[in-house]
Amino acid sequence: MMNSSKKVIFIFLIFFNGVINSESTLIQNVTIYDGKNNDAFIGNVLIEDNKISRVSSSNLRGDLVIDATGKILTPGIIPTDTDIGIVEIGALSVTRDDSSDLYQIGFSIYDAFNPNSVLIPWNRSNGITSTLTLPQNTDSPIGGLGSFFVLDGNIEISGSKDVVMIGRVGASGGESRAETFSIMEDLLEFASSLESRDMGSYKEIAELIDDSPIAETMELHPRDLQALYKLVNDDLPLIINANRASDLLKLIEIKRKYDLNLIIMGAQEAGLVANQIAENDIPLIINPINNIPESFDELAANIELAAKLEKLGITIMFNAPRSHNFHLVRQGAGVAVANGMSYAGAIKALTLSPVEVFNLGDRGQIAKGKIADLIIWDADPLEPSSMPEKVFINGKDVDLTSRMTRLTDRYTKNKEKPNGYRN
Amino acid sequence: MTKLIKYYFLIFACFIQAEPFQSTYEPLPSENILIRNANIYDGEGNEFIETDLLIQNRKIVAIGKDLPSTNDFKVIDASDKWVTPGIIDIHSHMGVYPAPGVSTSSDGNEATSPVTADVWAEHSIWVQDPQYALALKGGVTAFHILPGSANLIGGRGVTVKNLQRNTINSMKFPDAPHSLKMACGENPKRVYGNRQQAPSTRMGNAAGYRKSWIQAEAYLNRLNEYESKSDDAKEMGYAPQRDLEMETLAGVLRGEILVHNHCYRAEEMATMINIANEFNYKITAFHHGVEAYKIADLLAENNICGALWADWWGFKHEAYDMVQANIAIVDQALNGKGCAIVHSDDAIGIQHLNQEASKALSAGLRAGFDITKARAMNWITSNPAKAAGIYEQTGSLVVGKNADVVIWSKNPFSVYALVEKVFIDGATAYDKESDFQPASDFDVGIISPNKNRIKE
Numbered sequence: 058m059m060n061s062s063k064k065v066i067f068i069f070l071i072f073f074n075g076v077i078n079s080e081s082t083l084i085q086n087v088t089i090y091d092g093k094n095n096d097a098f099i100g101n102v103l104i105e106d107n108k109i110s111r112v113s114s115s116n117l118r119g120d121l122v123i124d125a126t127g128k129i130l131t132p133g134i135i136p137t138d139t140d141i142g143i144v145e146i147g148a149l150s151v152t153r154d155d156s157s158d159l160y161q162i163g164f165s166i167y168d169a170f171n172p173n174s175v176l177i178p179w180n181r182s183n184g185i186t187s188t189l190t191l192p193q194n195t196d197s198p199i200g201g202l203g204s205f206f207v208l209d210g211n212i213e214i215s216g217s218k219d220v221v222m223i224g225r226v227g228a229s230g231g232e233s234r235a236e237t238f239s240i241m242e243d244l245l246e247f248a249s250s251l252e253s254r255d256m257g258s259y260k261e262i263a264e265l266i267d268d269s270p271i272a273e274t275m276e277l278h279p280r281d282l283q284a285l286y287k288l289v290n291d292d293l294p295l296i297i298n299a300n301r302a303s304d305l306l307k308l309i310e311i312k313r314k315y316d317l318n319l320i321i322m323g324a325q326e327a328g329l330v331a332n333q334i335a336e337n338d339i340p341l342i343i344n345p346i347n348n349i350p351e352s353f354d355e356l357a358a359n360i361e362l363a364a365k366l367e368k369l370g371i372t373i374m375f376n377a378p379r380s381h382n383f384h385l386v387r388q389g390a391g392v393a394v395a396n397g398m399s400y401a402g403a404i405k406a407l408t409l410s411p412v413e414v415f416n417l418g419d420r421g422q423i424a425k426g427k428i429a430d431l432i433i434w435d436a437d438p439l440e441p442s443s444m445p446e447k448v449f450i451n452g453k454d455v456d457l458t459s460r461m462t463r464l465t466d467r468y469t470k471n472k473e474k475p476n477g478y479r480n
Numbered sequence: 481m482t483k484l485i486k487y488y489f490l491i492f493a494c495f496i497q498a499e500p501f502q503s504t505y506e507p508l509p510s511e512n513i514l515i516r517n518a519n520i521y522d523g524e525g526n527e528f529i530e531t532d533l534l535i536q537n538r539k540i541v542a543i544g545k546d547l548p549s550t551n552d553f554k555v556i557d558a559s560d561k562w563v564t565p566g567i568i569d570i571h572s573h574m575g576v577y578p579a580p581g582v583s584t585s586s587d588g589n590e591a592t593s594p595v596t597a598d599v600w601a602e603h604s605i606w607v608q609d610p611q612y613a614l615a616l617k618g619g620v621t622a623f624h625i626l627p628g629s630a631n632l633i634g635g636r637g638v639t640v641k642n643l644q645r646n647t648i649n650s651m652k653f654p655d656a657p658h659s660l661k662m663a664c665g666e667n668p669k670r671v672y673g674n675r676q677q678a679p680s681t682r683m684g685n686a687a688g689y690r691k692s693w694i695q696a697e698a699y700l701n702r703l704n705e706y707e708s709k710s711d712d713a714k715e716m717g718y719a720p721q722r723d724l725e726m727e728t729l730a731g732v733l734r735g736e737i738l739v740h741n742h743c744y745r746a747e748e749m750a751t752m753i754n755i756a757n758e759f760n761y762k763i764t765a766f767h768h769g770v771e772a773y774k775i776a777d778l779l780a781e782n783n784i785c786g787a788l789w790a791d792w793w794g795f796k797h798e799a800y801d802m803v804q805a806n807i808a809i810v811d812q813a814l815n816g817k818g819c820a821i822v823h824s825d826d827a828i829g830i831q832h833l834n835q836e837a838s839k840a841l842s843a844g845l846r847a848g849f850d851i852t853k854a855r856a857m858n859w860i861t862s863n864p865a866k867a868a869g870i871y872e873q874t875g876s877l878v879v880g881k882n883a884d885v886v887i888w889s890k891n892p893f894s895v896y897a898l899v900e901k902v903f904i905d906g907a908t909a910y911d912k913e914s915d916f917q918p919a920s921d922f923d924v925g926i927i928s929p930n931k932n933r934i935k936e
Contacts, residue, residue, distance in 0.1 A: 148666070148796035176794070329927070348934075349827050350579045350610055356927050359934050381794035388835060391895030440895050441835055442842035465803040468773050469847050476774070 081105045082454070083119025084130060084433065091423040092132040092409035094401045102130060104429040107452035112425055123447070125433050132408040132421050133186025133430035133450065136383040137342050138296075138322060138376035141180060141188045142170040142206055147380050156193040161275060162200035162244075163284035166192045167218040170206055176381055178459035181208045183384030184438065184445045186430040187216070189415060191223050191296070197275060198237045199224035199244060199295065202284060205417050207430075209450045220415050221320075222288050225298040226308070227354045238307055243271040245315045248282075248289040256286055289315060294415050296320045296342065301354040302329040309337050320414060322376065325355035328365050340372035340414045345393035347378075363406075364397030372414060373406045391439035403439060428452070501602065503652035505641055508907035512536045514549045515887065518558035523565040523861035523876030527854040533563060535883040538906035543877060556901070562891050564857055565876050566621025566642075566884030566904065569830045570740070570787045570864040571767050571823035575625055575640075576601050578609035579827060589628035590635060594672050594679060595692050597660065598724035599635035601627045602648050608920040610933065611827040612644045616910050616918065618831035619886040619899045622653055624868045626767075629663035629742040630671045632679065632688045636728055637661050637740060639868045643904060644920050657869040659764070660732050662689065664743035664752060665798050686751060693759040696729030703730060738764040738869055740787070744798035746774035753782055765867045767823060768792075770799045773806045776813035785819035785867045786810040789829075790839040807837075807859060808844020808851060821867060822859045833860045834892040841893065853893050882906075 082104040088097050089112070103111040103119055111117055143166050145152035154169035170190065180188075191203035201223045206216035226237045247269050255265055262279035266272040272282065287293050297308055300323045312319040321327070322342040327334055334341065348360040359365075366373055375393075377385040390403040412421030419427045429452035436443040448455050467479045513535040520528040520543065532547040533540065549555060576588035587604035590596040605625060615623065620642050627634035637659035640651040664685060673680030679688050702720045709717065731737035739756070743749045743766045756763050765785035766772060770793060772779060772786040779786055788810065793802030803809075811820035822837045824830040841856040858876075865875020874882045883906035890897040902910040910917050923933035 146794060146797050146800060346828055346832070348614060348831075350933065352580050352582075355580070356933055380792065382791050385791075388832075388839075388895060391835075392832070395896045395898055440838075442838045442893065444842070444846070461803050464801055465773075465805045465843075465847050468776075468803070468809060469805070 080120040081110070082121045082123065082449075082452075083117055084123050084125050084431070085117075087125035087128055087130040087433065089423055090129065090131045090401060090404045092405055092421050093424075094399075094405040094409075096401060097129075102423060102431070104431070104449060104452045107428055108419075109423060109425060109427050109429045109431075112423060123433070128446065129434045129436075129438055130423065131404055131432050131434065131438055132423055133432055133448070134184045134384070134386060134407045135187050135189065135411040135417070135421060136185060136376060136386045137189045137374045137411045137415075138378075139188045139190050139383045141176050141185075141190050141208070141383060142172065142174050143190055143192070145171070145174055145176070157195065160278055161195040161197035161281050162222070162277065163202065163280035163282070164192055164195055164200065165202040165204065165219050166190060167202075167204040167214070167216075170204070170214050170216070172210070172212050172214060175460045177208050177210070179461055180382075180384050181210075181448060181450075181455065182445065182457040182459050182462070183382075184387065184432045184434075184448065185384050186432070186448065186450045187417070187420065188383065189221065189411060191221070194223065194225045194298070197224075197244070197281075198226055198241045199288070199297070200281065200284070203296070205415065207450065209453070210455060217417065219284075220417070221294045221296055222284065223296045223298070226304050227299055227301060228352050234304065238311070240271065240275075241311060244285060245289060245311070245317075247271055248285040249315060251282075251286050251289075253290070256283060288317070292318045294318045294320055296322050298322045299354075300325040300352070302326040302357065304354070305330050306333060309333055309339065312337065312339065323355075325362075326357040328359055328362050329357050331366060331369050331371065334366075335369040335371050338372075340374065340410070341366060342374045342376050344376050344378060344389055345396075345398070346389040360392070361396050363393035363403075367398050367402050372410055373402070374410050374414065375406050385441070387439055388441040391441060394439055400439070501600075501649055501652075503654040503656075504647070504649045505643075505652060505654050506650065507538060507905035508643065508909060510538050510883075510906035511908075512553045513883075513903070513906065514547060514553040514555045515558050515563060515885070516555055518561055518563040518887070519891070520563045520877060521854050521857040521892070522878070523857055524878065525852070525855045525858055527852070530559075533877065533885070535885065535903065535906045538883055540877055540879055540881050540883050540885075542879060556887070558887055561900065562888040562897070563877070564619070564886050564888065564892055565861040566874065566886055566902065567619040567833050567860050568864040568868065568870075568875060569615070569620055569623040569824050569833060570765065570821050570867050571825045572623040572625050572830055573628065573825065574611045574615065574623065574827055574830070575605035575607070575609050576627065578606045579611050589630040591628075591630035591671050594631050594668055594688055595633045595725070596627075596631050596635050597633045597692070597726075597728040599627065600638065600658075601625050601636060601661075602638040602652065605638075605640075605648050605651075607644060607646060607648060607651065608922045610920050610922045612642055613918045613920060613923075614827065615830045616642050616902055617899055618833065619888070619892075619902055620830055620833070621884040621886070621902060621904050621909070622865075622868070622870065622874060623830065624659065624740075624864070626659065626740060627661045629661070629667045632663060632668050632685055633692055633729075634661040634663060636737070639870060641904060643909060644918050653868075653870055653873075655870075655873070657736060657738055658728075658731065659738045659740045659868070660728060662739060662741045662752075664741065664748040665745060666796055667742070682748065686755065689752075689755055690758070692729060693733075693755070693761075696726055696733055697759065699723065699726035700730045700733050732761050733759065735762065738762075738867070740765050740767055740867070742767045744768055744770045746771040750775055750778060753778065753784070765819075765821065768799070768825070769810075770802050770806065773803055773809040774801075776810045776818060779810060780813035780818040783819070785821050785863060787821040787823040787864070787867065788840075789825070790822060790836040790843075804839065804843035805847035805849075807840035808847060808849050811844070811851065811855070811859070812849050819863055819866070820859050821863045823864070834888075834897065835895055836860075838893040838895075853891070856893070
């Protein structure tokens with residue numbers, strides 16, 4: 058047993074030799090929130106290559122030792138609803154890659170991701186190590202594929218393609234929500250009738266579309282049908298944006314009927330149907346700071362929602378719709394804690410929960426063998442005044458410079474020079 | 481300055497008879513209160529530890545250690561708690577963009593002409609907006625409601641007490657001056673440029689403001705000429721015909737209406753200062769000012785406040801150069817002579833202005849400035865009070881001022897601090913402990929007939 062595991066490590070080291078800096082980093086005497094909803098404990102965390110190789114309360118040795126006494130260590134934060142990498146400036150359509158006129162269900166934003174977006178260093182310096190990036194809703198009530206991206210700063214995209222489908226239901230000003238639900242069910246019914254042998258060439262799929270009234274009416278493309286097939290057959294997570302209590306119950310019914318991997322986002326009225334959500338084990342993405350009855354679907358918006366859901370054991374994740382500052386999920390989490398949520402629960406909502414719900418691999422947790430996406434905070438991470446002191450992504454200590462810190466320096470240092478000639 | 485405003489106001493009021501739409505505000509029933517043993521940020525840059533605060537006849541009458549009390553006073557033990565002035569938001573659209581955000585009450589932008597100095601935000605306000613009560617739970621005791629930024633000159637803003645009432649006049653802050661909303665940059669040029677009309681460029685924007693001020697100067701000259709006549713001559717001649725647009729602009733030129741200017745880019749703010757100098761009016765504050773840090777000294781030299789967000793950016797091109805130290809840099813300009821304000825422009829943000837100030841402060845400290853929490857508290861209390869023209873009445877815990885007071889569970893620069901009590905004019909407006917809080921008519925029976933909206 059011992060020998061074989063040593064052999065595995067040995068092979069691992071040979072394999073990575075020369076590829077990754079093999080120096081180990083030890084974060085010592087740090088207060089650890091591990092992401093698993095455990096209470097904090099003081100310990101030592103050893104990073105070797107891109108992974109956490111040990112977490113221990115006893116002394117460890119590392120090549121580089123960081124004394125983090127009195128500091129808090131958490132997994133990197135993973136916001137679940139961002140447009141990082143696909144929208145640079147909101148009001149400038151030439152900098153937006155988050156929508157498609159042609160595809161409805163199978164629209165993927167993966168290839169549009171810009172690893173050089175200025176949003177990435179800024180959000181990273183605020184503790185965001187990876188992101189679930191979602192497109193805008195398409196014309197179809199279910200459709201559009203989101204991807205997972207690791208914000209490691211490399212020009213090659215690092216992430217997982219099309220890990221989630223999105224959708225929406227609710228007040229639209231156009232069609233009745235009853236029509237939206239009917240379209241949703243027609244599409245799912247059609248998708249359920251598909252066999253894998255039908256999903257061959259585009260030509261074969263196109264024939265299926267011609268034979269389906271809903272697919273034909275919606276002018277679906279084979280790419281759309283492939284995504285729909287994956288949704289029903291491959292347990293692809295489906296995030297539906299919905300708020301009104303009655304809509305949430307109908308979604309639960311649809312989830313049960315088609316055995317969907319359903320996540321509800323927004324969920325402003327979840328408090329009214331919390332028991333049903335808990336019984337059906339539906340994870341929610343909420344913005345805990347948003348208590349505005351912004352529409353007639355959101356009348357029950359309440360600042361204590363996160364606390365109430367947590368008490369019923371519902372899996373919670375957070376989003377932050379404020380443009381560009383997705384790191385403000387931290388502030389939202391802080392507000393959730395101020396209003397009754399547990400601290401460790403809030404940390405889990407920011408880290409491990411998205412990984413578990415969306416199958417994002419070995420991230421989001423401080424435990425042996427997990428990828429080392431880690432933050433050492435200068436103070437309580439749920440205080441918006443706090444900032445990371447160090448950010449590790451894939452075990453690498455990443456630079457925290459951003460365009461914002463550069464501009465700050467430009468206007469606070471070397472002011473005797475004309476601004477164009479400052480650094 | 482304020483006396484001058486009042487003097488002008490009198491002249492103007494004589495001319496147009498009584499100022500219409502006057503405040504009919506009446507405070508809630510009040511008590512005499514002794515807040516014991518509180519930690520206090522007074523809104524004047526001071527911090528007092530374990531100190532008492534005495535409220536009598538709606539005013540702050542004493543701050544000090546171990547103040548004597550009689551049986552007439554209700555005593556509140558505030559040990560380990562924090563006390564601040566009522567929070568003031570200088571940029572709100574509550575009431576004119578109420579919740580729910582539906583088209584039928586979306587009344588903040590009269591986007592039918594680039595200059596609408598004749599419109600008044602107070603005539604759009606929906607008094608049943610459920611958002612006021614949410615802001616009250618964030619410690620907000622007064623706020624300034626502005627028209628939107630679609631227009632070069634968008635109309636008059638109004639300052640209100642955060643006490644929901646059935647008429648707008650009964651919410652209006654007594655003796656608060658009106659403001660004039662102006663807007664630079666992308667919004668006006670986009671709104672009108674898309675209609676193939678002026679302005680469609682930033683230079684079109686600048687020409688638009690200047691044309692309006694030229695008209696206003698001419699109007700004011702006619703007015704002054706008429707007013708300088710003897711009573712006999714006045715009877716013989718005709719008064720200049722009233723003109724709602726010109727009355728507002730002349731009010732600015734006479735210093736009685738305060739200019740609040742939506743402007744993001746540094747060079748545009750500098751241009752607006754040039755225009756203000758050309759026509760001899762004062763800009764009270766630039767709002768949003770994502771690039772204010774680039775011209776912080778210029779703002780301080782001209783006594784112009786920066787009403788800013790802690791961190792919003794990127795939603796448009798003119799908001800791209802955000803730095804989180806913006807507020808601190810503006811505050812510290814010319815060795816601390818700057819006037820920084822944290823504003824919300826948002827019904828969520830207004831509930832957490834203390835947290836927004838906390839982010840701005842921490843960014844300032846990281847940028848190397850030496851700023852105390854007590855000073856940062858001014859950003860959401862006395863500085864917005866000054867910019868709204870209500871500083872003599874409120875905005876800081878000073879003897880003689882209105883007793884607009886907030887008791888917090890913890891230091892308000894922490895995200896975990898919750899508002900426990902809010903007093904407006906010495907009257908309890910919110911009390912967490914006894915669940916005393918207002919609900920607008922909108923909230924009543926709307927989800928469940930027997931309950932109010934957010935009661936479960």
